[in-house]
Amino acid sequence: MKRAVIVMALSFLLSGKAFAQNEQSNQNSKKMNTSKDHYTFKLSDQVTRTKLSFKNRYGISLSGDLYVPKNSDGKIFSALAISGPFGAVKEQSSGLYANQMAERGFIVLAFDPSFTGESGGEPRNVSSPDINTEDFSAAVDFLGLQKNIDRNKIGIIGICGFAGFALNATAVDKRIKAVATTSMYDMSRVMSKGYNDILTPEQRTQMLEQLSQQRWKDAETGTYAPSSNNLPEKLIGDEPQFVKEYFEYYKTSRGFHPRSINSNASWTATSPLSFMNMPILTYIKEIAPRPMLIIAGENAHSRYFSEDAFKAAAQPKELIIIPNAVHVDLYDQCDKIPFEKLTEFFKTNLK
Template identity: 35%
Template sequence: MTTTTAAATDAAKNPFTLVYAGAIAKNEAGKVNIHPVTYPLNGLDIAANVYTPANYDPQQPYPAIVVAHPNGGVKEQVAGLYAQRLAEQGFVTITADAAYQGGSGGLPRSTDKPQFRVEDIHGMADFITRFAGVDPQRLGLLGICGGGGYALSAAKSDKRFKSIATLSMFNSGRVRRNGFADSQMATVQQRLQQASDARATQAAGGNILYAGDADMSDAQIAALPFEMYRQGYEYYWRTHAHPNSTFKYTSSSLLDLMRWDATDQIALLEQPLLMVAGTAADSLYMTEEAFAKASGAKHKELFKIEGATHIETYWVPKYVDAAMGKLTPFYNKTL
């Protein structure tokens, strides 16, 4: 597909608006099933999908895994793919749209604050540990891209999570503060002032200002300086577009994002930790830094998928298979 419209139309063809390859199109007895659910969290309605394994029996105890989606993503994209693949391996899984984003409630739309994203993960744990058939003592966590950074943060204090894995982890605070690959260090104070001004305008009842959103041409995408962003725009705006997915976030969110870091107090994380990233990912430095700082993890492993870029771990079959080849035994062992 070459246009956002074509990809979004493809989403409409799936009854659950899933946009990944091999997505469930209908629930069938004896197979992995998907269950759209809505639950309250801090006064907002959260939209989520629960996946149950083949021949699911609510009278039997199952391990469960919470899956946190990337920045700008929604549950119908890569988070849904991995949730479905893990359900195929016998886990009950849940992935929810972040509050203020996707199909979940909250105003202003596209507010993207770390404390909300971390609370979303706690909220998914609240819901899935009370889901029929789930053993609350066997709860795992998978965070993808920005969801990986927020998963690290959530698991530091939430010991309901018995193990944690990240895929192509993205430290949202560091990047919003320093720029990708620390390329905007010289403008930190200027950008903080802009975020402060945006909050002042919003508080005074003025227009809500947004950052990060752009309807780029193919040529503009190709000219972006970092491969993650080039491939990211292709993924989110072309091949795997979803009408609820956007890079947009309120400029005032930067007040919270720029003072936050996924590695703050990371030594509190003592659960088994698996971090997966591609050797060709220009975001790899974030996974390597967090892994080195996670000194409290009892057992930790850094697995690099040879030749994979950041975005390719989202959808390229051989790289997804490689990630699943580590995730499945990791959760089987730790849950």
Template identity: 40%
Template sequence: MKQNVKFKNNELFLAGHLYVPAKFDETKKYPAIVVSHPGGGVKEQAAGLYANKLSELGYITLALDASNQGESEGTPRYLEDPYARTEDVRAAVDYLTTLSYVDTNKIGALGLCAGGGYTVAAAQTERRIKAVATVSMVDIGSLFTEGMGRVVSVEDQIKLLEQVSHQRTEEANGGETYYITYVPQEVDDSMKGTVAEGHEYYVTDRGRHENAPNRLVFTSFNKIATYSAFSHIDKFLTQPFLAIAGSEADTLYFSEEAVKKAASQNKELFIIDGATHVALYDIRANVNPAIEKLDEFFTESLK
């Protein structure tokens, strides 16, 4: 029960997959959930898996492609603009409110990896989002500039930004758009954790999709560098909040920090023992514990 939909984020049309429950009745009202994909991903991958499984449990779900990515409009292609991606979440909520069978007082949001950070950021000011959940969440501003575990010095971060500025000059003067990869195209024994897992998911048959070619506009970094998904969660993230992460994920600290800082009085860090960051992306690694917890959370918060 999936249909292709398009909706606007300002001047861009975004592409989405709208999932409805079995025995869907258009005359009834259903709780709805926006599902945001990881950085470098598309709606057909992990986001679509979660959206489909949650629809089977009685929710209307909308998995969308980010601006400039997948089947959504926007140039340059494969730009990762965290401010646009946060607005994508709000635009998806806009769209859900236009559907007669969506209960507009029961809209939730779920984000995976970077999509989790964007979802948390959007929910701080988007009060139509009544419940917030994340899986393997990261704050892309920190991860991409400070590195995993925040080990990159400020001096090295500035050097990167100088390279980005130089590239903008090159492109402004007719140079080609410069792309880098989200994850390594090739891995060696020195690569561990999410870096190696990301390669396996995005580059091999495990999760590869033609609309997610592992490309990132290099100049995205000057937008990402000052972005903070958690900037006001101590004041504004008052909605029920669930963060799901694996006990073996090298990104676990993002979920721990977000739950600790959030203003919500109904918040939980749910750790899946033995799971890594990417293990929560697909059936191969068994996402069922995450789905069961999400259903429990959204049932309590939205139904």
């Protein structure tokens, strides 16, 4: 039973269409906004939002939204770059965070990672530990070229799977002066070892064999097959609680967006390959002496990722556990996301 739960969980990570066929039977009469211009939150009347694009070091054009406090003429700001969760788009959580932090006095860039959302890159719906780490540094490039931003006062926030990439980017890119994460996933760890590191060497070998054989199929067809759906067509009530929580965010009006992989598409079947032997947090100690803030929900299934990253990191560092919060609460529940703490952290350390 435990292995079945893990297989189900991994299939959600790798297949955004895992719940795609459940819509009508599981919406509880909630009407979703399927417009591609839709945002899952309301723009603050104290903030302006401008769509833009910039390129990463691999020449991929990234799409972002720049959030700027109103009445900012003549001022020089500290800035933040934000991305995540894994499989989400800038119109969801990262945009909500950007909106909130701009309201608090920062210029903030929320962006779609390479191969997803409105950003470029072919094939679509692929993730890479290297390129997605680079995406954060490319966002720093963009911010540091703006005349109203002090390039010595740039920090980043990573949500869910992009929290791990944010830590990896900060370790290698010394221009990043402070980093915060919420509901962190270490994607290379969960892909290669399963939840709570439960995959046996034999199971890992079997997974690699399947992924390798999938490469033959992709090469023969000239296309990249989507992840297979190992979940039932509709929720029957005995799924793991955190799977139900993901469903409630991505597949209902609360967080649905048509460009989000987790809402309306699927990762490619071979996406896990690049994570299987490339641990992204190997050099987490090299973030120091720059400060790190790690935030996780008390009841989050992913909490152990944050706690283990915190243990592995060097000072200065801080771990905050949000009482009674689950993983997806830190996507959009503004009464649980500690925005005042994030504001204090970045105002203190971006100076």
